[in-house]
Amino acid sequence: MESLSPNIFVTDIKATVSFYRLLGFEITMSVPETGDDLVWVMMANGKVTVMFQTFESLANDLPQINRTYGGSLLLYINLTNIQSFFEGIKDKVTVLKGLEKTFYGATEFSILDNNNYVLTFAEHE
Known part of the structure; x- marks a missing residue:
């Protein structure tokens, strides 16, 4: 793969x-x-x-692909300069969890996209 x-x-x-x-x-x-x-x-x-x-x-090809609005999908996206990225988008999106340091050493925040999917952004120092 x-x-x-x-x-x-x-x-x-x-x-x-x-x-x-x-x-x-x-x-x-x-x-x-x-x-x-x-x-x-x-x-x-x-x-x-x-x-x-x-x-x-x-x-017609794959009728099995269907769902109600939203879903149990979280995209975990690693990036650098998380503080700057967060500041640039926080007032334009729905923030679910603000910036926080996790027990495993990452700084993360989560938002909701326009389709009700959760995006978590993380920076690992």
Whole structure:
């Protein structure tokens, strides 16, 4: 195995792209390549890559992909300069847990994205 890139299904892909741009992610690939009717995007920030796809785009091929709003998914993202990153986004997002030092030596905080997924950001000193 070489890498893992989650493909997360969302109800509003445009709102999701806007939210993740607040976090510094940019689109690296999309379907279609141009236009506003996106059904899939790959976004990256540094070495972190996440894909987002509409439920409708796979409804016929994989009807098992469904869920209610939100879900039991937490993305744990390591980064540097966590204090600066937190200060830059804290007033633009829903903060679930503010900056805190964990028993295992990481500084972390958690937010809720626009799809009710939890993102935990961590810096390990």
